[in-house]
Amino acid sequence: MSRVLRGLGALVVLLALLVGVPALLLAVGARWPTTWSPQVLLRPDDGTVLLALVTSTAWVAWAVLALSVLAEVVTAATRARVRVRLPGLAGPQRAVAGLVLAVLALAAAPAVQLGPPPAVAEARTAPPPAPAAAEPTTTRARAPVPARPVDPSAVVHEVRTGDDLWTLAERYYGRGQDWRRIAAANPDRLTGGPDRLEVGWRLQVPGVVAVDDVPAGADSDPGTVVVRAGDSLSAIAERELGDDARWPELFEANRAVLDDPDVLEAGQQLEVPAGDAAGPAQPRAERVPERTDPPVRRSEPRSTRPAPPAGDGAVPGSAVPRAADGPARPSAPPPAEPSAAVEDRVAFAAVGGLLAAGLLTGLALRRRLQLAARPVGRRIVHPAPAVVPLEAALGRRQRPFTLRTLDRALRAVAVACRDQRLPLPALQLVLLAEDRVELRLSAPHATAPVGFAVEDGGRSWVLDQPGADHLTAVPADEPLRPWPTLVTLGRDDQDRLVLGDLEALRLLQLDGDPGAGRDVLTALAVELSFSPWADEMRLTLLGPDTRLPDALGAHAVEQSEDADALLDRLEDRAAEQRRHQPQPVLGQHRLDPDLAEPWTPEVVLVDGPLTREQTARFRALVDTEPHVTTAVVLVGDVGAPWRLTTAPAAAGPPTARLEPAGLDLRAQALTPDETAGVVALVAATGRTDTTTAPWWHVEVAEPEPPPDNVTYLGRRFGGWSAETTGEVDGVVAIRAAAALAADARVDHPTLLVLGPVELLGATGTAPPRAAKQCLEYCGWLLEHPGRTARDMASALAVAEGTRRSNMSRLRTWLGADAAGEAYLPDAYTGRIALHPAVSSDWQQVQILTAGGVNRAGDEALRAVLQLLRGAPLADAAPGQWHWAEELRTDLISCLRDVGVELTSRALDAGDLGLARWAAARALVAAPGDELLLAARIRTEHRAGNTAETERLTLQLAGQARRLGVDLDPATVTLLQEVVEGRVRARMA
Structure with missing residues (x-):
């Protein structure tokens, strides 16, 4: 009945607009004079001219309305097989589309069945019938049967902004290739091809079930929810709290497990905050007949794909919902993923923030040295493509703020003890959180520096304000670091990093599972090699593996396979230190810079079997008093007082127990695959050889082949090939560069990466949040056109749900061109590519330097430097744009070469002003x-x-x-x- 009333109301409105308006205008509207003379314009105004203008405007508006109604009638009558799109009338067509459909509904059966027919409702307990045929049978409205058979295994999906058939098929079936099932089930809306969807359409999705109520036990614990593939915080908030705007409450309640509100991992268990929730939101899909097997969550796809394995971050036992009256159904083992990316296998799940931050800082410094030594016209060698995504995975784990907080707190203690002539505390462990630093001492120490609170009878110093003034006042170049052997052992049950001072522990054994112990030992080696205080200690790896020392090429990291020779050297050094009466706390020596060097600690990591005699010699070396600056970590049970007992976990990091501290940990570890990737990254950033730069012209081709991993942001323009650009494109590029430099109007979306990342020329609306991530996505798509969604999520190290959300934001932001073509088209083929008109300032540089920087004209080189607005990717946050490290170094290298070349030409011509400007401008990109x-x-x-x-x-x-x-x-x-x-x- 309501539909009939709506249809009648729409019919009345259309008749009033299409018939009533022109009748009114003919009756009372003014007409233009049939004859014109000067007297018409000179006589006193009686309102006739104004009324005639108003009448003419009304007729034009009516004509627009009539054309829009006619276009929508044609579209609806042909079931969208013929779509009339009139230029400039998109808005009016959308306005009248609902009225036309409501009127047509009076003469035809409903386009979408909103509920089960009586026959189906009476047979809810019957087994589900076979799926409906693809071709429906059309009936008239008075027929007692629905226009289309109702598939009891279907849901009705309401189309939202950003939806397309491919993503709907991925959501409901797990495979984008199944989009034709949805197209075939909706012939009244779709033609069977990759149609563009209209917001508000209701599409029948066969083969899935949606229910309104969440069955008891669907999640592992009351008040929790398990993240599923494609989930986002806003979607979970809408589902669990009734309002998607309440996603910040979810984020705050789960800060212990979430670092980024846009990054969720399938299988994570999140707490749902209690309070005045409006209750779970009603599902978008309409309720359909229930089935006899256990239901799934509302609008969740009933896919044949199993839940992710526990090793990928799933919570054991929580991936499959439990029916209200039955046990949970076990999930099948996951199928193999032959196309899985590197970081799908190497996710650094057991790596702490300090190791990741130190390693990334070290890699950046090594690249800086590579760039500093690079000759003009040459290009540094980058890591192989297979290990490039590892930097993005490390970026997600790093915590540079925590690293700086710890370093500042330790130096504050050292400065206070030095200036106040206090004895240095005997530090054993550090428990580090985002907002708290706890120093655990081996002996009571009642006097703490300003800002630290004394707890546990003086055995703990606690700093609750890491950003306090007395810490930030410590000079950044203050050399005092009395505990250089601090290293991460794992995380405790409060998610705090637990660090041990190996020098104070003296001998640490990694017993339990030998494989997990070796993974922990490897992580210790990498973190000690790249810690901020690595230069103030020596690291010796005793074992056959030489990969890390060889890749580092550092004097402070050595490898040895001769245990006896190493013991002889260490014993001689220990005897010399004991003759000079070491302090009870060895770090006390390092408070005096003149005495620090002889007391440099040395850590020995033993990866291999030792004889009984060698083990006894290591024990005597570190246990004999007075103690010396040597620490030993080995795998196996040697009866050491400090023990980290490891065991492999079913999912995630290995578990461990640290005794005698009595701490249960998730141990920090590096798997063999992760170790190989880290070594490859370190080795690549230490190479001194170079290749010919693609932006530099050489007269004779060099015999070396180009590296397989060379990719460029503007490769759709032919890279730096002069044959593909030519002088015409060069002139156009100079003009375009001048427009960008002058912040003039840009005709199409242009991504600016030569400075802070910005997007110019977009025709849509900028997103209210995650705008920086959308810019990163745009840059990745420019760099990798035609790649798949799996490739993109893997390279950016984001969950698929986050990727889709940000892609929808980016699509809206970019908008469409004047012809209505989207700048980010829907990827119905599974391959994602931007509109050819979308470009970047880096592509302008490539066109300007086509044929080589050393052959480009002075105007072109000036135009390149005018594009520079700061350091490339200047405002990229830690953890973002790690996939673009190769791109960033190429940007710096090319701009530096442009500056050197233009400066040299200007000096040869005697133009000191141009020379000064060019060098100063290029130094912005390559400071120092x-x-x-x-x-x-x-x-x-x-x-x-x-x-x-x-x-x-x-x-x-x-x-x-x-x-x-x-x-x-x-x-x-x-x-x-x-x-x-x-x-x-x-x-x-």
């Missing part, structure tokens, strides 16, 4: 670069600016000392010429 600073020095020397020349000379020399590198011989010669007036004599 030796060749650019040398160009600045040469420029200021020619200009006669003695003070600036000396300042830049001291800056360059000081920077080389800080990095621990030698200046290029040509730079040394230049500095001698400008400072001393001549080159120092050299013997032949």
Whole structure:
């Protein structure tokens, strides 16, 4: 009845608009004069002209309305097989579409069955019938049967913004390729092809069941919910709390397990906050007849794909809902994923934030040294594509804030003890949280520095305000670090990082499961190698594995296979230290910088069997008093007082028990696959060889083949190939670069990466949240056109639900061009690609330098530097854009080469102003670069600016000392010429 009333109301409205309006205009509307003369315009105004204008405007509006109604009638009458889209009338067509459909519903059966027919309702307990045929049978409204057979295993989905058939099939069936099942089940809306969906459509999705009520026991515990594939916090909030806007409450209630509100892992168990919840939201799908087998959650796809395995982060026993009156059904073993990406297998699930932050910091420093030593026109060698995603996975684990907090707190203690002449406390363990630092001491120490609270009778110092003024006041270059052997052992039941001072523990045995013990030992080796205080200790790996020391090439990290020779050296050093009466707390020696070096600690990690005699010698080395600065960690039971007993877990990190501290931990560990990836990253950032840069022209092709992993953001434009761009494109690129530099109007979406990341020229609305992530997605799509959703989620290290949400935001933000073509089209083929008109400032650089930087014109090089707005990817947050590290180094390298080339040309031409501008501009992208600073020095020397020349000379020399590198011989010669007036004599 309600549908009939709606249809009659719509019919009345349409008749009033289409018939009543023109009748009214003909009756009372004014007409233009049939004859014109000057007297018509000169006589006093009586309102006739104004009324005629109003009448004309009304007729135009009526014509627009009539055309829109006619277009929608054609669309509805042909069941959307013929769609009339009139330019400029998209809004009016949407406005009248509902009225037209409501009127047509009076003469035809309902397009979508909103509920079960009486016959089905009476047979709820009967077994489900076979699925409905793909082709429906059309009947008239007065027929007692529905227009289309109702599939009892179907749900009715209401189309939302961003929906398409592929994503709906992925949601309900687990496979985007099954979208044709939905198309075939909705012939009244769809043609059977990859149609564009309209918001508000109700589509029947066969083969799934939706129920309104959540069965008891669906989640593992009351008040909790298990994350499923495709979930987001807003979706869970809508489902559990009745309002998707309450997602921040979910995030705050689960801060212990969630680091990013946009990143959820399938299988995570989340707490649902209690309070005045409105109750679970009603499902979008309409209620359909129940089945006799246990129901699933509302709108959840009844897919043949099993739940994710426990090893991928699932909570054991919680992946399958439990029926209200029956036991849980076990899930089948997961199928193999032959196309799984690297980080699907190597997720660093057992890696703590300090190891990840230290490793990423170390990799960045090593790349900086690579770039500093790179000749003009050359390109550093990047890691193989298979290990590039590992940096993104590490980025998700890092906690640089926690690392800085710990370092600042420890240096504050050291400064206070030095300045107040207090004895240094005997530190054993550190329990580190985001907002709390707890130092556990081996002996009571009642006097603590300002800001620390004394607890447990002086055995614990607690800092509850890591950002307090007395900590931030400690100089960043303060050298006092009395506990350089602190290393992460794992996380406790409160999710705090537990660090042990190996020097204080002296001998730590990793017993229990040998495999888990070796994984823990490997993690200790990597973190000690890249900790902020790694330069203040020595690390010796006793065993056959030489990969990490070889890749590091660091003097402080060594490998040995001769246990006896190593013991001889350590015993000689221990005897020398004991002769000098070591302090009870060995770190006390390091409070005096003049005495710190002889008391540098050495940690020995033993990965291999030892004889009984060798074990006894290690025990005597560390147990004999007075104690010395040597610590030993080994796998196996040697009767050591400190023991970390490990056991492999069914899912996630191995479990461990630290005695005698009595702490249950999730141990930090690196699996063999993860270790191989880390070693590959470290080795790649330590290489000194280079390849020919694609932005530089060489007259004779070099014999070396290009690396297989070379990819470029603008490869759709042919990279730097002069044959594919040409002079016309170069002129266009110069104009486009000038428009971007002047912040002028941009015709199509353009991503700016040469500085803070921005998006210009988008025609849609910017998202209210996750905008930075959308920009990262846009950059990845420009770099990797035609890749799949699985590739994208894997490379960006995000859950599929988060990826879809951000892709929907990006699609809305980018909008469409003047012809209505979306700048981010729906990927019905499974391959995602942006509209060809979407570009970036980096692609402008590629066109401007086509054929080589050294062959490009001065105007082109100036245009390149005008595009520069800051360091490339300047505002990328930690944990983001790690997939683009190769891109970032290429941006820096190309811009530096442009600056060097243009500066050199300007100096040759005597244009000191251009030379100064070009070098200074390029230094924004490559701060501290030796060749650019040398160009600045040469420029200021020619200009006669003695003070600036000396300042830049001291800056360059000081920077080389800080990095621990030698200046290029040509730079040394230049500095001698400008400072001393001549080159120092050299013997032949």
